[in-house]
Amino acid sequence: MSWTHTFTNLCDWYTHLLHNSPTGTIHIHILRNTITSNPDNVEHILKTRFDNYPKGKPFSTILDDRLGKGIFNVDGDYWKFQRKMASLELGSVVIRSYAFETVMDEIQTRLIPVMASKAHGENGTEIKTVLDLQDILRRFSFDINCKLSFGLDPGCLLPSLPVSNLADAFDLTSKLSAERAMNVSPMIWKMKRFFNVGSEKKLREAVNVVSNSANEIIKQRREMGFATRKDLLSRFMGLINNDDIYLRDIVISFLLAGRDTIAAGLTGFFSLLSKNPRVEEMIRKELNQVLGPDQESPTFDQLRQMHYLNATVHESLRLFPPVQFDSKHAEEDDVLPDGTIVKKGSRVTYHPYAMGRMKKIWGPDCLEFNPERWLKDGLFVQQDPFKYPVFQAGPRVCLGKDLALMNMKSVVAALVPRFDIRVVEPHHEPQFVPGLTTTFRGGLPVKVIEKKMLST
């Protein structure tokens, strides 16, 4: 724990060690964990020797109660089947337009009104209201992902900002499952689970709340019919008969995939934008050019035309990736391209957070928020996915990447022209809560100033 004297977060200490390692790789002996920031190694693990680096049993055991046989938690045939089915669905026009309509509706009817209700006018006097933007974005994300996954509206972003038992239970399962991974030995949590005490008792209760809600929705959907509905559950119900537990595991994985990641991505985005008014002005300028004076929100196609907006979202995900690290387990002994020896059964981790902060990969200005690095002659240019594995890469690349980017860009395009969003303590280095996805400890306290809309 000596790192805590110098670094705020474990990921910052790993970044420091990886930066100082000539190969960009380190080995943490007591954890039997090889951690790499070397793009050649990442390509080797995620693509070239994909078969040698499954998630493995140590990972699936930790998340088994929560995710069961959902896509996140399985390898082999279970994974192949879900991957095929899900990529067909997520790539379909029906799901894409349903997702876009859902996001736009939530933005117009809930997100903008809630932000406006907490905002102050441009000429307002002293601004006192402080809003936790992370909380608002998590509510937004829970609503849209429940609608997409289950066709259910939990109403977390209604004006009263209600408490949702389902959202709370879902969050508790994330927190307690992540804490399992922090035990020195898995025997500790397994014993607690066996005796059903402490955090394991709470985890079991929270998992039951989520599972029971999902079971209830599946039951109702069977009774009411699902053929004409567009959410993922209904689409998968048409493909999987008579296995409601499997169906439940699949959709809970999707809820997890989309909920925490999008909220984390947007929280990081607004924390960076608050300190970069130049970038904010460039986004407004591009929106003005594409939308003109009379149109308030972009269409799906217009979002795709906004190269600067796309660059800012990619750039913020580089510095604040929602999944900071991701581990696999070696099936057989291996040697990575940089010469690191990997022993059978050991853990191998690639680290998008550290990689986004490496001079070797991004140059001397790697810590700056500079969307221009993604543009060539004003056009967005993709980077090598193995040097930017924010969405993973190779055969298991994130299936929701396009959806997530559409979602984030829609929120930015809606909020940036209407509000100046300013972090209350901009120089305070973020502290992260340990977990599977990035969460800012203490939230993201902001002040919101409403701008006069350009068309008025």
Ligand code: HEM
């Ligand atoms: C900014 C938002 C997002 C980021 C940064 C992100 C990142 C990732 C990463 C790193 C993985 C690999 C995880 C692992 O294997 O352990 C992953 C997998 C996955 N993501 Fe995303 N994700 C995002 C949003 C979404 C959304 C919105 C959806 C769907 C609605 C989604 C669906 C999935 C699925 C299904 C997988 C599993 C793919 C497989 O195992 O074959 N993601 N994502």
